[in-house]
Amino acid sequence: MAEGGVGTCPQVFVVDSQATHVSMPSEKKQRWMRGGQRFFLPLVGLVVFGLIVEGCFIYKLYKKTEVISLCRLHPLCQNLSNPSASGQQGGVLMSQVGPRGESNEIPVVQHHLDQIQQRPFAHLMGANKPVGESNVVLWVNEGGEAITHNMRYDTGRLLVEKEGYYYLYSKVQLNTADECLLIQHKVMKNTSAYGHSIELMKSKSFRCWTPKPPSQKGSGAEDLWNSFLAGIFHLQSGDKIFVTLENIQKIRPGSVDNFMGAFMIFP
16 A cells, blocks of 8 residues: 555553453442441340340349259158148148139248257256166256257156157266276167067277376276267157167266257158
């Protein structure tokens, strides 16, 4: 073509297909991120609150289960769970139900408290003259710390008026100085089922005291020996509980050194 007729050459652009494409975040995505951050913390707080509430419910359920398991061991709860048995044992179930079947727990609680208050017990203190017939130890049943409740006392013997399981205990103190003694401390029972006394508990010891030289021996020399007995026994109405002591003349008088007692733990 003629020089004057030659047209302008077109520009050529080369596209690099390997170039990295950088995408710019859109405005909508930025708004979503800000909204998510705004709701994240309240959501975490709600989850923590739910865990706390769940823990409280689990703790309350555990306490109720523990109370029920302990209640099953008590005769009162056994009566409530067994209507036929409770009807035979004084109608404890009927006392908790109102005339229209409404729950009324106050009479049940009051009835249980009355049963506890009526349980027999006794605590006898050592007497100034504790030597009785047939080596039976005599006690003080009134005054000071001595007391009897729904039990009677007669010449060293506790008389059982209500059948049940009783915790019995006795302590004595003797002065075994200057001699060798065979000491037997016993808690005995007289019952109408047998024609003789029954040993419930016994402590046996042979004591020999070595005298001191005359230069060291005082006028009030003592060699004290203590014995304590305790146990749980089933006693019936009319039974008599008493303490016997071999060489009872050696007992050391005193209300603190010697005592005897009993109290019902289960009817």
